[in-house]
Amino acid sequence: MATIAHETPRTATPVNYLNVEHGWKSWLFTTDHKRIAVLYLVSITIMFAVGGFAAVLFRINLLTPEGLFSPEMYNRLFSLHGIIMVFFFLVPSIPATLANFLIPIMVGAKDLAFPRINLLSWYLYVIGALFAMYCVFRGGVDTGWTFYAPYSSTYSNSYVVPAVAGVFVAGFSSILTGLNFIVTVHKMRAPGMTWSRLPLFVWSNYATGLIQVLGTPVLAISLTLIALERVAHVGIFDPNIGGDPILFQHLFWFYSHPAVYIMILPGMGVISEIVSCFSRKRVFGYNFVAFSSMAIAVLSFVVWGHHMFVTGQSVYTSVAFSILSFMVAVPSAIKVFNWTATMYKGSVSFDTPMLYAFGFIGLFTIGGLTGLFLACLALDVPVHGTYFIVAHFHYVMVGGMVMAYMGGLHFWWPKMTGRMYPQVWSQISAAIIFVGFNLTFFPQFILGYLGMPRRYHAYPPEFQMLNVLSTAGSSILAVGYVIPLIYFLWSLKNGPIAGKNPWGAAGLEWQIQSPPTTYNFDDTPVVNEEAYNYGPVEEVVG
């Protein structure tokens, strides 16, 4: 794919970004994008554990119809789960870890455009996370992750301000990550790395960066207004003085619907890389996949009102939002079709990353198609605010993004650490996650269709069977996530040495040593081939 100018002379223990310096200072003051990615990896794993723990607790609560915890406790648990998982896990998950690590390497650069800003974004993330943890230890927040006014601004007796402050600060971390990616992709590409040669992972993270930059500030200001309103006891969302709480929902979803695509686009990029590598084929319809990322980024900003079909939003605006929401399914469908077409007549292998990719494609398709149910104005009205919604977005977020994140982690782990993990165990855990996920969330589709509302701590006894199934599934899912944690940690010391390119994959990142050196390349690479040049399997177009 590319020629590295001069081969590095090999030494016994090659210097790499991990062993070049030691001590905590070398980590906390690093500007190396790879080390910052590792810092992020550790932090978001902790937050994922916290959010997951809350989920396990409230699933236990739902084992019995009357609930085990108090309603207040239940509200705080699901709010904690939502806030942590959305803002502190899903949004930074792939961009801040895998993409932070890989984008400079994939475009042939020594680092991101602004290394110090990259470090700043990690510190902001940590500060935001500390605010969120402070909120939890003071007693939590009970508004749900959406912070709807006027409940959050006036009536809630929980710790809204620290939670909002945490999300606000973490939002700036997200903005800075996106800004860094945009500038890096525009200005740091190696000679010959044209836009049409960029790996699709870079394209999808570029599109993600645009959403982060254009959407997140609006979230920041709407949360600021909520906080001001709480402090002043009066504000622009206050119905007592003629304020309109629906305005908050407009501003909130102007960010938070596109944010859904912040949480899925990077995953789509990962799947493009994995499917291509383990089918030994060029991605089918590269241009379509690349531009569908951009189309998603743009369309994602004009569909937010489908979250507000059952509010007092104008019915005419709702109709427009409904039509636009159907349109945003088109680019997503293009991607799914093209991945499938890539596998067609490829020599498909079943390594762990590919298992996750299979899981992604199937589960994301279910999540996406049920999204079309919800885009339909008439059908949304009865199922809005039920477990149908919960199941839908978990199929996209967990079945989609977390699957892709796990797949990407398994794909690039040898590059990041230089070590392989045990194949059999990783395949078993991928299967466990798939089974546990479906057992957890498929019953929720049925529950929702039967009319069980979300965010209630209790339910009628006839729903118990399905709720018990869901809780059982969640414990299987938890086991599925703990196993990789164990073997990844084990592999750091004991895994077999991976070598440069354990998968025989194409791409600049596989042509440098594992783990890479601090500046990635000894000399700036020159690219003279397309991405995914997997041998002459077939050159037939169509």
Place this chain on the structure above:
Amino acid sequence: MTAHIPKVRPLVLVWASLIVLTGITSAVSKIDLGEWNVVVALIIAVTKASLVAWIFMGVRYTTTLTKLFVVAGLVWLGIMLLITASDYKSRNWTYQGQPWSQTKTVGGSH
């Protein structure tokens, strides 16, 4: 470095125009033009902002890419304002009978 170095004259001219426009917009605000007061005020504000961006901030001399980014930012602001406004403008529209019977009454939209 091949940056564009602005001349003093255009900078001072822009400054003078901005001051004059500020005077005009303040004066016009005292005249009753009905709803047009808002329109005039906004047109003058957009003009002033454009002058600052075009000359002081040097958009005129930047790359096409930077111009594209500036336009994209404004388009996104427009998306937010327009779609939100569409909700508030059409919220109180009501119709009697079927939409195709054209008995739609528009009222109460502020």
Place this chain on the structure above:
Amino acid sequence: MAETVVPVTHEPTPEETHLRHHFATPEQQMDAATLGMWTFLITEVLFFGGMFAGYAVYRGMYPDAFASTSRYMNLVLGGTNTAVLICSSLTMALSVRAAQLSKRRDLILFLILTMIFGTIFLVIKGFEYHDKWVEQLVPGFNFRYDEAIQYAHNAQILFFLYFAMTGMHALHMVVGLGLLTFLLVQANRRVFHANYFAPVEMIGLYWHFVDIVWIFLFPLLYLIGQNR
């Protein structure tokens, strides 16, 4: 195929241009900084845009209540502040020019002038806030609206937005003054010259952007309703 297009060494990069290790050329570094700054300014546009959206919605709902507040807005102070900020933008633009031409004394002079204008703006703003407090126009803390009692509720929204928008703008001014102080120290140390002026230009962009926000705040908050 072994070839090196861009000569990159791990030797110390040219001191003069402050070239950082991961950039190939000073031009690339400057391009990246410019694009990054503009991207940041776009985020600022949308940040303030959220409040402007709120303003637009409520002005559409309660035009009379909003117009009734204009008699409490001090047109003289607001207009003066507008002029002060425009002057500061001019001196900021001249600062960038001075840096580009390696005129250190001019640079320091114009930076100080910009800071003086910025400070004047904030002082005047402080007097306005004080007046609002005395007139009991601070929603949530000190609010009475006796003269136009039928607007008492809705006018609070306008005053809330007034404080939120001008407050956020003033906060940006304070940050800007901090950045200018940083530039002044650097300029005094002879850091900037014809081959290295990126920080001056980038902070200049920020300063002009803050000026643009005020250019919109002034008519929306002070002028609309003056005709009644």
